[in-house]
Amino acid sequence: MPIGSWTGIVMIVAIGVVLAIVAGLMSYLLPDVKSIVSFVAGLQVTMLAVQIEYLVRQNGQTKSIIHQLSLTEAVSRIAWMPRLVKGMAESIEKIEQRFPDSPAMVAARKLIEDSDRGLKQLERGHIVHDYEDISILLDQAPRTRRSIRATSLQEVDLAWWMSPLGKKYWSLLKAAIDRGVHVERIFIYTEWTDALNGLAEDQHASGVHVFKVRKEDIPPDLQIDMIVWDETCAYRAVLTNNSGGHRNSFTLDLGEIQDMIMTYNRVYSLATHLKGDESSCILH
Incomplete structure (x- = not known):
């Protein structure tokens, strides 16, 4: 399991322990059962909210990881693609570092988009x-x-x-x-x-x-x-x-x-x- 996942779980457990201790202390401090029940219910809602937020974040990270794995798998299926894609990404990164917000970046993006359109034509069996x-x-x-x-x-x-x-x-x-x-x-x-x-x-x-x-x-x-x-x-x-x-x-x-x-x-x-x-x- 990734380190980020363990960190999230530890945090939820720690929050749960703290809330349990607080609930125990309040059972001695509050004057009646109704107040205690109300307070404990509030703590449970807080705990549930924390869990939901964690799960939402984890879902987003999972989708991102799945997308990256899917992309890597698609590129790796063609023997000559990984080296070519890596070289293109490195070139564009260097252009962005050396000529940020410049016509060079506009031209780089257009070059990639033109290649994409050309590949779409090749999908149909068309070569010009x-x-x-x-x-x-x-x-x-x-x-x-x-x-x-x-x-x-x-x-x-x-x-x-x-x-x-x-x-x-x-x-x-x-x-x-x-x-x-x-x-x-x-x-x-x-x-x-x-x-x-x-x-x-x-x-x-x-x-x-x-x-x-x-x-x-x-x-x-x-x-x-x-x-x-x-x-x-x-x-x-x-x-x-x-x-x-x-x-x-x-x-x-x-x-x-x-x-x-x-x-x-x-x-x-x-x-x-x-x-x-x-x-x-x-x-x-």
């Missing part, structure tokens, strides 16, 4: 990266076992395929094709330029099932740049501002992935094969 961060693309391509469905918006994707990042992802796609993964790509274009045709021909020659559709021939909700790896992860480019900037948005939620597959199939139903051939795709 800067457009230049293709780490998940590079991770998913080698993991894929059956199929990769993709659309490419001309204004989003064309220059990217020619960049070092695009070439790196393309090398992983070719490796996936070599191990039997079915890869489809629908180019959504505004103008079928020589550069776009060359890209489409190269991918077709490497084993990609290539389709194309004019952007103006499909509804606005289908004019998206997206990828679905098997049925485990999906990506789409998200417009971030009016200047045309994009971010990479991923989902691991199975329901959302199925919705994206349905969206892809709608685009597919409006597209034509690059060579005008009948498709033998396994996905449709």
Whole structure:
């Protein structure tokens, strides 16, 4: 039992002994039984009040201890969490000591709150990266076992395929094709330029099932740049501002992935094969 608990118990016992002695003395001093009974009753009420106050305080301390234990247990369940949380707490304590009531503390709290919001998104299976961060693309391509469905918006994707990042992802796609993964790509274009045709021909020659559709021939909700790896992860480019900037948005939620597959199939139903051939795709 904690020392504080023993201290509280000793105090109650001591008060009880004192009240008992006082009650005994008063039985000699008071003139009649009625007065004695009244006085003893008052002492009992006082004793009861002391006990209740002690129990209330103990309950508050118990709840605090339970909360701390629960928090420690939750952090300890993830192997790398204790060291990280300890480091964060120590950093914030140092910031508070060195820069109290300053913008640094405001920024520290905002950083933690932003992390909390990000984790809430991850609970839903949502991940958002800067457009230049293709780490998940590079991770998913080698993991894929059956199929990769993709659309490419001309204004989003064309220059990217020619960049070092695009070439790196393309090398992983070719490796996936070599191990039997079915890869489809629908180019959504505004103008079928020589550069776009060359890209489409190269991918077709490497084993990609290539389709194309004019952007103006499909509804606005289908004019998206997206990828679905098997049925485990999906990506789409998200417009971030009016200047045309994009971010990479991923989902691991199975329901959302199925919705994206349905969206892809709608685009597919409006597209034509690059060579005008009948498709033998396994996905449709």
